[in-house]
Amino acid sequence: MELLDLHALQQTYNAQRILLCFNGPLTxxxxxxxxxxxxxxxxxxxTTASASTDVFGAYIEMTQNIRHYAASKGWEDHEASATVVIARDAEDRYVVSAGNLVDGADGDVLQAQVRALAAMDKTELKTAYKTQLRKPRDEDSGSGAGLGLIDIARRAAAPLACSLRPLPDGRAFFSLSVVI
Structure with a gap:
């Protein structure tokens, strides 16, 4: 195995203001x-109590969503791997990012949801949250009430950002970033 250039990795992390990074299966x-x-x-x-709560909440919601998605697909550890990064942006805000493999069609739906939320202002996000809260929960869906992503968008200091990179096997790598 080739020896990792940890100094170069550290320089990259410092240049991109990465505070915490994880890559692998999430248990x-x-x-x-x-x-x-x-x-x-x-x-x-x-960090202020409200920012700390928002950063931690975004991290938990994103990582649990990844874990639940992989479990719902019955994927092995290597397929259920995720990359999670906590960084600071140029304005010294926290940026919580997470990415994982998804089925291509699921990624398209998720990307459309994120883009719709990113286009909403705070009032529209509050209305969307209340509307989703009142909807009956589908017990067969195997997921939550659908509030997590809306809640992340409500707490964000900037619109949510996402990307979807198609892979040759019909899957894709979905990435989501939230600025707190």
């Missing part, structure tokens, strides 16, 4: 451990 305990490290970092960085 419940791993989500908790990374969450604990994230909370500790936010506390030591004297």
């Amino acid at each position: 419940r305990s791993l989500i908790e451990e990374i969450g604990t490290a994230l909370r500790n970092y936010l506390q030591s960085a004297n």
Whole structure:
């Protein structure tokens, strides 16, 4: 195995202001451990309580969605892998990003949902949240009430951003970023 150039990796992380990065299969305990490290970092960085709650909430929602999606597909660990990055942008806001494999059709639907939410203002997002909250939950869907993505969009300081990179096997790599 080739030796990793950790110095170059560190320089890349520093240049992109990456505070935390994970790549691999997400288990419940791993989500908790990374969450604990994230909370500790936010506390030591004297992040405001509201920003800390929003960053942590976005991280939890995104990673749990990835985990639940992979489980619903019955995927092996290597297929259920995710990349999660917490960084700071040029305005010193937190950016929570996560990406994972999805079936191509699922990625198209998800990308359309994210783009629709990104086009809404705060009032429209609040209305969408209340509307979704009142909808009867489909017990057969195997997922939550559909509030998580709307809630992330409501807490975001900028519109949600996503990308979908098609892969040769009919799957795609979906990436979502939220600025807090």
